[in-house]
Amino acid sequence: MLKQPASVGLGVAQTPKSKENQVARFIDELKRTHSCGAVRASDIGKEVVLFGWVANRRDHGSIAFVDLRDREGVTQIVFDPDASAEAHKVAEALRGEWVIGIRGVVKSRGEQFSKKENKMVSAANPNIATGEVEITVLEATVFNKAETPPFAIEEKSDTREETRLEYRYLDLRRGPLHRALRMRHNVNQATRNHLSSQGCLEIETPFLVKYTPGGARNFLVPARLHPQKFYALAESPQLFKQLFMVAGYERYFQIVRCFRDEALRIDRQPEFTQIDIEMSFVNQQDVFNLVEGLIFSIWKAALNIDLKDLYPDGHFPHLDFEESMTKYGNDKPDLRFDLAHTDLTDVVIAHGGGGVPFFTPIAEKFKSGAYRRDLPTEIVKAMVVPASANFSRTDQEKLEVEAKGMGAGGLARAKVGPDGIWVQSPLAKSATPEFMRAVNEAVGAKENDLLLFQFGKTSSVHTVLANLRVIVAKKMGLIPEVGHGGKWNFSWVVNPPLFEYDDDTKTWAAAHHAFTRPHDESVPLIESDPGKVLCYRYDIVLNGFEIGGGSIRLHDSEVQRKVFGALGIKDEEAQEKFGFLLNALKFGAPPHGGIALGMDRIMMLLNGTESIRDVIAYPKTQKGTDLMSDAPGSVGPHQLTELHIRTIGEPQS
Numbered sequence: 001m002l003k004q005p006a007s008v009g010l011g012v013a014q015t016p017k018s019k020e021n022q023v024a025r026f027i028d029e030l031k032r033t034h035s036c037g038a039v040r041a042s043d044i045g046k047e048v049v050l051f052g053w054v055a056n057r058r059d060h061g062s063i064a065f066v067d068l069r070d071r072e073g074v075t076q077i078v079f080d081p082d083a084s085a086e087a088h089k090v091a092e093a094l095r096g097e098w099v100i101g102i103r104g105v106v107k108s109r110g111e112q113f114s115k116k117e118n119k120m121v122s123a124a125n126p127n128i129a130t131g132e133v134e135i136t137v138l139e140a141t142v143f144n145k146a147e148t149p150p151f152a153i154e155e156k157s158d159t160r161e162e163t164r165l166e167y168r169y170l171d172l173r174r175g176p177l178h179r180a181l182r183m184r185h186n187v188n189q190a191t192r193n194h195l196s197s198q199g200c201l202e203i204e205t206p207f208l209v210k211y212t213p214g215g216a217r218n219f220l221v222p223a224r225l226h227p228q229k230f231y232a233l234a235e236s237p238q239l240f241k242q243l244f245m246v247a248g249y250e251r252y253f254q255i256v257r258c259f260r261d262e263a264l265r266i267d268r269q270p271e272f273t274q275i276d277i278e279m280s281f282v283n284q285q286d287v288f289n290l291v292e293g294l295i296f297s298i299w300k301a302a303l304n305i306d307l308k309d310l311y312p313d314g315h316f317p318h319l320d321f322e323e324s325m326t327k328y329g330n331d332k333p334d335l336r337f338d339l340a341h342t343d344l345t346d347v348v349i350a351h352g353g354g355g356v357p358f359f360t361p362i363a364e365k366f367k368s369g370a371y372r373r374d375l376p377t378e379i380v381k382a383m384v385v386p387a388s389a390n391f392s393r394t395d396q397e398k399l400e401v402e403a404k405g406m407g408a409g410g411l412a413r414a415k416v417g418p419d420g421i422w423v424q425s426p427l428a429k430s431a432t433p434e435f436m437r438a439v440n441e442a443v444g445a446k447e448n449d450l451l452l453f454q455f456g457k458t459s460s461v462h463t464v465l466a467n468l469r470v471i472v473a474k475k476m477g478l479i480p481e482v483g484h485g486g487k488w489n490f491s492w493v494v495n496p497p498l499f500e501y502d503d504d505t506k507t508w509a510a511a512h513h514a515f516t517r518p519h520d521e522s523v524p525l526i527e528s529d530p531g532k533v534l535c536y537r538y539d540i541v542l543n544g545f546e547i548g549g550g551s552i553r554l555h556d557s558e559v560q561r562k563v564f565g566a567l568g569i570k571d572e573e574a575q576e577k578f579g580f581l582l583n584a585l586k587f588g589a590p591p592h593g594g595i596a597l598g599m600d601r602i603m604m605l606l607n608g609t610e611s612i613r614d615v616i617a618y619p620k621t622q623k624g625t626d627l628m629s630d631a632p633g634s635v636g637p638h639q640l641t642e643l644h645i646r647t648i649g650e651p652q653s
Contacts, residue, residue: 022141026051026101037073041132043106048135050075051143053173054098055153057091064091065134068102071178076109076125076134077102083136090140097146097153097173104135161613166627168618180607180615183302187603188255190301191275194294200251200277203244205237207257212239212577216260219270227644233259236596238513239581241278242553245592246584250280255599264622266611267545267601271620277550278594284536284552287593288492291540291548292316294597295490302606310488316540321496329381329466331496334544335489337478339469342443344380344453345373347435354435356427358412358455375531377503380455381465382439387448389476399452402471408464412453416445427453470544483608484543491541498522498535499566508566512537515581516551517593518559526562533566536593547602550595555585 030049039048052070059065064079079091087102094100109123109132125131150167151159155175164171171177192202211218211232218232236258244252254276261270275294279287292315299305308314324331327340349367353360362378365371371378385391391399400411414425420437422428428436445451452468454461473479479487498518499508508530510516518526522533536552554560560582564574574582603615613619620626640647 019142023101023143026103026141026143030101030103032101035072036068036070036075037129039075039106039130039133039135041108044108044133046106047103047138048106049101049103050077050135051101052099053146053153054094054096054100056096057094062088064088064094066091066094068100069173071182073130074128075130077104077137078107078134079137079140084138084140087137087140090142091137094142095146095148097149097170099143099146101141101143102135102137103139104137106133107136108132109134162621162627165613165619165621168628172617176607176609176614177617180603180609181617183606184599184603184615186301187298187599187606190297191253191255191294194297195253195277195290198251198290198293200253200279201249202254203249203252204254205234205240205256207234207259208232209234209240216262219259219261222643222645224643235260236274237276239578241276241594242515242581242592243584245278245280245553246587246589248280250590252276252278252594261624264620264624267598267604269600269612269616269620270624272612273599275548275597275599276594277596278592280590280592282552282591282593284494284538284593287550287552287595288315288538291595291597295540298602299488299606305488307488311490316490316492318492318494319541321493324493325462328469329462329464331493331539332541332544332546333466333491334470334473334479335491335541336485336487336543337473339383339385339473339478341381341383341465341469344382344439344442345376347438347442348380351432351435351438354439355430355432356435357430362455375501376458378456379458379461380453381461382443382454383452383465383469383472384443384445385450385452385472387446387450389450389472391450391475395475396450399468399471403454403464403468406464406467407460408454409456411468412455414451414453416440416447416449416451418447420447422451479543482610484605487543489543493539493541494537495519495534496537497531498526498533498537498563499530501531507568510563510567511535512549512551514563514567514569514578515554515560517554517556518563523559523562526559526566530566538595540595540597542605545601545605546598547605548595548597550593552591552593555589555591557582557585560585 026049032051033048034043034050036050036052050068052068055067055069055074057064057066062081066077066079067074068077079088081088109125111120112123113119114121149170150163151157151170153170153173157164157174196202208221208231211220211230216235218235221231221233223229223231237254237256241252256274256276257271258274259271262268264270277290279290296307296314299307319333321331324333326343327333329341345362345366348354348359349363351363353363359380362380365378366373396413403411412427414422414427417423420440421433422431422436439451443451452465454464474481479485497511498516500511502509516535516537518533518535522535525533537549538551539546539549541547554563600612600616604612607615609615618626618628625631
């Protein structure tokens, strides 16, 4: 409760003062007693002082009604000339978004006659917390006037996002953003409280770091005192938090800003916030236990939801990486619905392509040994759309347009007819009946079900079908277009490969980073068969979004040498790129591991918004620009000279 004014008598209007004196009286003498969202029926009869913005103004004869808004809510205030002629005079000039202060008496809204019900009914507004009361104004002052805003400050806005971002300080006055940022505060507090209770120390790491190759593209910062050298803005505290473990701090966390100069989308920003955690003397399950407890605390703080109602044992299910890719086409599947894919490559090989011209060359390459099944460069997959979905020809054509937009050559499809024979499909002209029935059995298709096929490069097939799966689910009403729909389907995606094969360069690359610990039984395969090496890397996934990822780190120098060898990194190159970490690991590095959770993605999912831009106070556009401050901007020749930088040509408009 804010300070109650002691020097003002109840119901007494003040002698008119100059504007300056009136403002000073409210700021220096009266002081605010309540927020605009805190006045309740229990305050009836009390004198209060409120500050805020004029949300709207309505004239009812000689009486003026104003909805006064601050960050906590809205209260209706009443300017009645019988209560204060001077205050009523102030009200006559009020316009939207003016900043004012008022002193008044809390009254009940009472009753009003309802023509619909033909009787007196309560005049309370059930849509706001202060709806039972109103404030009769005795004294008022204008702190500041406001120009007419470029858009209405309302709960819902159909104003273009570009305009709202340009005037973000006005957009931030709207209720949804107020609630999102307040929830963010609550999540930050819950995070600090939970991790501190688990023995984690909050320690800061540098933003200006040395550029290291690999991973995301860095933002570079010229070092004025060191000509022709650059800092990189940290894309992650990864190496520094591992050094904390070497230093013996054992448990670390940080709510940290990170920077990545990469392609943007609804769940990515060039600067973002993550909950960063690292622990010593732990295995994978220890990390899971800590994070699950944290997630439970966050959901309780943000939404007052007890996730133990959904996960009674306090743990989230595990999904093998290989299974996730096979069934869903990616490693962050939305598990609020099924619609799994089926890998038909083995069926295609067994039937020599089954008579389908598209499939025959793939089958032949596998049979000839040109392709290895454990390293498939090409695959065939299918997804079943159940007959109950009632997908029309138009619906199917729209799916094909979507598939082509993702880079696919098209979308092969067939409807299962009587006796398992395909109909309404060009594939039916050449596919053998035996192949059709084998496919139907493999995917579990029934009569009138629709089959969607993709074939070709493995990564492309996975991408296209993964996206089509979501599109079909939305069309079927299995998930909402936007938001969680009241469902919270968490999973840990585990046991991914340590290496991935680059078919263009015919070399192996780290699937995540080179410091991830392989499974003990996989260590002998690092040199002989890298594709079969599995590792202790893990992602936590919620409703189709990766909200965090981490790993158990490599602390064994000999195994680290073998990993570098598989990547074609020689000792000299490793020392040049990662020398300070490798040197540190020689001085008694404990077994350790950790994770980073995407704060912005978590907030987006908690709020059910379309984009992380809706939960960040000052976001960038999809082009990485700040429309409000006009960043990035140009700098003058003098500044460039100081930084030892010379530009090439003129900037492109």
